[in-house]
Amino acid sequence: MIRSITRQKSQEEITALLSQLDRIFIVGCGTCATLCRTGGAQEVEEMARRLREAGRLVTGSIVVPVACDEISHEAMEQVSDQISQSQAVLILACAFGVQTLGRQIQIPAIPALDTLFIGKERGVGLFEEICTQCGDCILGETGGICPVTSCHKGLVNGPCGGTREGKCEIDPDKDCAWTVIYQRLKEQGRLDRMRKLHPPRNHQVSLSPGKIRIPVGERGD
Numbered sequence: 001m002i003r004s005i006t007r008q009k010s011q012e013e014i015t016a017l018l019s020q021l022d023r024i025f026i027v028g029c030g031t032c033a034t035l036c037r038t039g040g041a042q043e044v045e046e047m048a049r050r051l052r053e054a055g056r057l058v059t060g061s062i063v064v065p066v067a068c069d070e071i072s073h074e075a076m077e078q079v080s081d082q083i084s085q086s087q088a089v090l091i092l093a094c095a096f097g098v099q100t101l102g103r104q105i106q107i108p109a110i111p112a113l114d115t116l117f118i119g120k121e122r123g124v125g126l127f128e129e130i131c132t133q134c135g136d137c138i139l140g141e142t143g144g145i146c147p148v149t150s151c152h153k154g155l156v157n158g159p160c161g162g163t164r165e166g167k168c169e170i171d172p173d174k175d176c177a178w179t180v181i182y183q184r185l186k187e188q189g190r191l192d193r194m195r196k197l198h199p200p201r202n203h204q205v206s207l208s209p210g211k212i213r214i215p216v217g218e219r220g221d
């Protein structure tokens with residue numbers, strides 16, 4: 001399953017973000033942030049303790065099921081009295097959650113986490129980024145392995161000169177992305193794809209800010 005991977009900001013940064021805001025309501029997320037141990041029930045409780053120790057009034061807290069989903073609106077409604085007594089809501093969720101919840105309240109929504117990447121869980125507690133949503137997918141030429149994401153330099157035309165015995169020069173514990181691509185293409189009998197030269201990446205195809213209208217209903221569905 002795809003997850004939004006987060007890391008908690010330093011307490012110093014959180015303190016600076018909350019300057020002149022004394023009455024704080026805390027929101028965690030029951031999905032990705034709980035899995036990353038950055039914004040589940042335990043982390044919300046710990047954050048409340050730290051804020052109280054720093055002399056702030058914690059008006060209440062909640063862990064909503066999915067902070068980035070509009071369904072969180074119902075959970076937030078249940079604590080609207082406590083939020084109305086607050087000067088800010090400190091949110092222990094990814095940036096999607098912060099922006100979703102921020103649109104549901106009038107007071108400032110302050111992020112307590114940094115959103116690192118959208119990742120896939122590869123094992124217990126191990127997450128890997130699999131796509132940067134570059135807008136120009138070349139997976140069809142690279143054996144289904146993304147060099148934009150899995151090569152430290154994002155190289156799309158084979159390995160750099162630093163690859164050694166199949167390992168990456170930047171992270172010697174990691175297989176070079178292009179070694180993995182070579183092996184996969186070899187298994188598939190498609191090594192000829194390695195000879196294809198990809199033009200410099202066209203960054204204009206990446207939608208930023210991303211916005212697209214899907215023509216729902218125009219096919220008769």
Ligand code: SF4
Pocket residue numbers: 130131132133134135136137138139146147148149
């Ligand atoms: S090339 Fe890589 S980063 Fe770009 S869309 Fe495909 S998987 Fe995502």
Ligand code: SF4
Pocket residue numbers: 150151152153154155158159160161162163164167168169170171175176177178
């Ligand atoms: S060694 Fe391989 S994975 Fe590492 S930066 Fe060079 S090409 Fe990319």
